[in-house]
Amino acid sequence: MSVKRFHSRRSHRAWIFWGSVGAVLALLGLLAMDITGSDALMIVALGLVILCVIAAIVISRREIIEYDLGHDVLLLRRGVDEEQLPLNELLDANLIDLVTAKDYVQQHPEVLQGANGTESVEARRMLTRFCGVPLGGIAAFTTGLSRLSAQDFRRTLVLLRIRNGGVMLLSPKYSESMVSAIGKAIGDLMEA
DSSP: OOOEEEEBOOOOHHHHHHHHHHHHHHHHHHHHHHHHOOSHHHHHHHHHHHHHHHHHHHHHTOOOEEEEEOSSEEEEEETTEEEEEEGGGEEEEEEEEHHHHHHHHHHOHHHHBOTTSSBOHHHHHHHHTTOOSOOSSGGGGGGTGGGOOTTOGGGEEEEEEETTSOEEEEOBSSHHHHHHHHHHHHHHHHHO
16 A cells, blocks of 8 residues: 555634734724824834734744655654554544534543643643644634534544544544544555
């Protein structure tokens, strides 16, 4: 079996959000300049618009995430961070919609409970470190999670269940193709 490469999906909602904020600020600056006759408010508004553009660029320049499915290993890559998951350690791969994934990350006891019973930020980061879609915090605000449908496969993630009890969320562009390819590879490995 040749290596199949899957690329992570990226959300362009940050550009939409920051572009809208910048447009509103520019209009407010023009209105303030017209009302007061002073150019100082327009200069401040333009400075804020430039900050919005910089924020959008920084968000869009995040590290590229790739998934390489080989004969007996799944290679997960985020920038220079790499992890190899042998396929014989995977139980299965499932499609999961974004709303359920967000709830899973927030409520799953094994993910959120540290050794002393407190919430573990590190455990959450380990679960989503190869996921390019924000699932928690203020970053999830721009993904519009409340409006998503489980029937829309373009908006689903891949949930990998690992034999040691661990789980991992991935965000490939073509989730259903990746789940199918992983299932076939695991099946071929079990037959061999």
